[in-house]
Amino acid sequence: MKASIGGYTRAETVSHALSLLAEANGAGRLLAGGQSLIAALNLGTTSGDMLIDIAGIGALRGARIDGNRLIIGALTRHADIASDPLIAEHAPLLAKAAPLVAHDAIRNRGTIGGSLAYADPAAEYPACAIALDATIILEGPNGTRQVAAQDFFLGLFETARADDEILAAIAVPMAADGERHVIREAARRSGDYALAGLAVVRRDGRHRIGAFALGDRPLLCEGAMAALDGGDIDGAVAALATDVDPTSDTQASAAYRRHLAGVLLRRIAIDLGVG
Ligand SMILES: Cc1cc2nc3c(=O)[nH]c(=O)nc-3n(C[C@H](O)[C@H](O)[C@H](O)COP(=O)(O)OP(=O)(O)OC[C@H]3O[C@@H](n4cnc5c(N)ncnc54)[C@H](O)[C@@H]3O)c2cc1C
Known part of the structure; x- marks a missing residue:
């Protein structure tokens, strides 16, 4: 089936993406790696969405240390989760999970934020987030909101993210010596x-x-x-x-x-x- 979409805009920054989401008035759909969303559009399980392409927002990509937490940007791809030395050292569970996600082609485009936001109950990262006692960082019209991973996943493909929010990052407590x-x-x-x-x-x-x-x-x-x-x-x-x-x-x-x-x-x- 051919995908039916309501329009497409490339967001330059997080605030640009947030204003596009507000303008779309509930019909906005964020496009990250596209590995789940495009399949859903092609299958017709979602349609008429205004696609807001966030893939080019550099501020949402990569890992950095902030105090005793490792912050991993939503647009960090599965392949980068598997190979980033900071993630291997401070959040080894995610580095071990990434090679289990799908195949190379999907890992080269799919993102950790897309996986967490999509909330497939069979996906690896959401369960890792809970095991790690991680925090999901959301950006919305009223600023930043942090939600414990345990409270973020509400049901089948359902999360605590509001329609006008972007999942910006996951914050993981850095692994201590001896942690397994x-x-x-x-x-x-x-x-x-x-x-x-x-x-x-x-x-x-x-x-x-x-x-x-x-x-x-x-x-x-x-x-x-x-x-x-x-x-x-x-x-x-x-x-x-x-x-x-x-x-x-x-x-x-x-x-x-x-x-x-x-x-x-x-x-x-x-x-x-x-x-
Ligand atoms: C054949 C196949 C096999 C797969 N196997 C596995 C597997 O074994 N394990 C696994 O975990 N996954 C698997 N996946 C899914 C893959 O990991 C996807 O990459 C991932 O679920 C979605 O990431 P994405 O960046 O591609 O998101 P997209 O497809 O772009 O988006 C998915 C959804 O999340 C929303 N979204 C994306 N980014 C954000 C954001 N930053 N903030 C808010 N909302 C956002 C989108 O609007 C959309 O609703 C598979 C996919 C395919 C096609």
């Missing part, structure tokens, strides 16, 4: 969306687990986290089965996804030397 970051997923083929996945951070002896493809949004698995903190792997796997809330679809049944989650957690426990 692990991500594992099960997918039918390399590059496919995961059937089930877990992102885990161990910080100061405590664990944070973000689950993806295991519910209608990325999930913080608090029952499994508490059991893992106590070194109880069997308890963590049992708790995980109720922390997650997968559905059955053409790819896998809910029961199979739950089973996979338990297998992944046991492997991660081995990676971390827990139990």
Whole structure:
């Protein structure tokens, strides 16, 4: 199907993009890497949008240190997340997640901000953001707003971002000495969306687990986290089965996804030397 769009404008700056969004009066749609949006337009699942191309806004690209946080601009591409030494050192979970996202062609254009804003429950970065206890930075007509990642993802493709806001960056607490970051997923083929996945951070002896493809949004698995903190792997796997809330679809049944989650957690426990 041919994409139906209402118009196209290239934004030069964040404030330009915000005024274009305001002018579009609810019909504005930000275009970043286009790897999800263009597919949706071609499929006709979204149409008539006024496309506001933000891909050229340099201020939204790249990583920098700010106090004890690493700020990663929304337009930082998956390929750059995988190769940036600052991200590898201070947010290794994201560097490990990036190669699991799709294929080279998509990683060369798709952006971390696009992935977080799109909020696909099977995507890797949203679950990493939750495991990292990251903060989502939004720019809107009334200035900057910061939302804990845990509170940002509200449901299937639904976030706390208002229509007139731009996701500007993600702020990640910088990894401390001895902190461990692990991500594992099960997918039918390399590059496919995961059937089930877990992102885990161990910080100061405590664990944070973000689950993806295991519910209608990325999930913080608090029952499994508490059991893992106590070194109880069997308890963590049992708790995980109720922390997650997968559905059955053409790819896998809910029961199979739950089973996979338990297998992944046991492997991660081995990676971390827990139990
Ligand atoms: C074949 C295929 C396989 C894929 N596999 C995976 C996978 O395994 N894992 C995975 O995580 N992803 C996967 N993706 C999705 C890919 O990672 C996309 O790049 C990503 O979801 C969207 O990023 P984008 O920059 O391309 O955003 P776009 O497609 O440009 O935008 C996506 C949505 O986010 C909004 N948006 C974009 N940027 C912003 C912003 N800064 N502020 C507010 N709203 C914004 C847009 O308006 C749009 O609604 C796959 C895509 C394809 C086509």
